[in-house]
Amino acid sequence: MNMESDNKVQWVYASENNQELEERYDEWAKDYDEDLESDFGYVMPRAAAKAFEGFVSKDAKVLDAGAGTGLVGRELHRLGYANLDAMDMSGGMLEVARSKGVYGELHQMTMGGPLGFDTNSYDAAICVGVLTLGHAPAHSLDELVRITKPGGCVLFTLRPDIYERNGFRERQRMLESDGKWELAHVSEEFQGLPKGEPDVYFQVWVYKVKPN
Numbered sequence: 001m002n003m004e005s006d007n008k009v010q011w012v013y014a015s016e017n018n019q020e021l022e023e024r025y026d027e028w029a030k031d032y033d034e035d036l037e038s039d040f041g042y043v044m045p046r047a048a049a050k051a052f053e054g055f056v057s058k059d060a061k062v063l064d065a066g067a068g069t070g071l072v073g074r075e076l077h078r079l080g081y082a083n084l085d086a087m088d089m090s091g092g093m094l095e096v097a098r099s100k101g102v103y104g105e106l107h108q109m110t111m112g113g114p115l116g117f118d119t120n121s122y123d124a125a126i127c128v129g130v131l132t133l134g135h136a137p138a139h140s141l142d143e144l145v146r147i148t149k150p151g152g153c154v155l156f157t158l159r160p161d162i163y164e165r166n167g168f169r170e171r172q173r174m175l176e177s178d179g180k181w182e183l184a185h186v187s188e189e190f191q192g193l194p195k196g197e198p199d200v201y202f203q204v205w206v207y208k209v210k211p212n
Contacts (some may be wrong), residue, residue: 020182031098040196043073044157047190048128049075050182051204055153056081060123063087065128066111072096076126077102085122087115099158111136111143113187119212120149127156129192145180150211153184157202160189172205181207 049072056062058080063075068084076084077100086103088094089110098106109115111130125144130136144154163169175181185206192202 005166007080011191016106030092037071040193043126043190044202045071045075045194047187048157048204049124050128050154051185051206052076052124052155053079053188054155055208056124057154059083060152061085063117063122063125063147064103065125065127066136067097067103067106068093068129068163070102071104072126072128073097074100090136095131108111111140115143115147117147119146121147124153125153127154131156131158131159132162138167141168141171141175142180145175145207145209146211150209152180152209153206154209155204155206157192157204159200159202163203172207175207178207179210181209184208 061075061080061083062081062085064070064076064084065088067073068090070086073084073086084103085105086094086097086110087107088097089108094106094108094134097118105135109117111127119198125138125148127140129145131138131140140155141156146155148154158168163172176183183205188206189201189203191198191200193200202204
């Protein structure tokens with residue numbers, strides 16, 4: 001795919017449905033890591049993993065939801081997390097993730113619908129760079145709560161503008177008022193892609209799942 005990295009990002013965001021999104025990620029998979037890290041200075045995996053470490057024990061069973069090529073899993077593994085599973089809609093991205101050797105199981109699933117995991121399957125879930133334009137909708141959070149054990153954490157990154165405009169604020173507050181989770185931490189805004197998109201900011205959110 002002969003395309004500048006910033007154009008690839010817009011190309012993916014312009015996907016009109018999940019099938020097209022999956023196909024475009026499959027095509028981008030082999031160049032994804034180099035493009036994001038070299039051209040964009042992608043810091044979100046490391047920032048999210050560092051925040052995660054403050055709330056989740058190293059022996060936890062963790063789902064990397066929307067794992068992509070495994071950049072988050074690589075950072076968590078560096079910090080000492082060894083019981084990691086990956087889930088992503090793109091088989092091509094998962095194959096790159098598999099090659100990193102940091103995941104136990106890899107599952108091809110799409111956020112936004114029911115996930116094929118039992119309730120309370122994981123001690124924690126982490127979701128980085130997935131809740132964004134044209135990707136997983138706000139109600140995806142419901143399933144992350146369902147599959148996480150009471151007392152466990154759900155961590156995700158989110159752009160402040162998407163939080164305000166795309167239903168996340170309402171969904172997060174609804175899950176809180178319904179007694180599904182409670183807020184444990186929200187970070188200051190930071191540049192997640194400082195080289196490629198310096199004007200785009202993100203926050204890390206951490207919620208603790210409450211008893212069913």
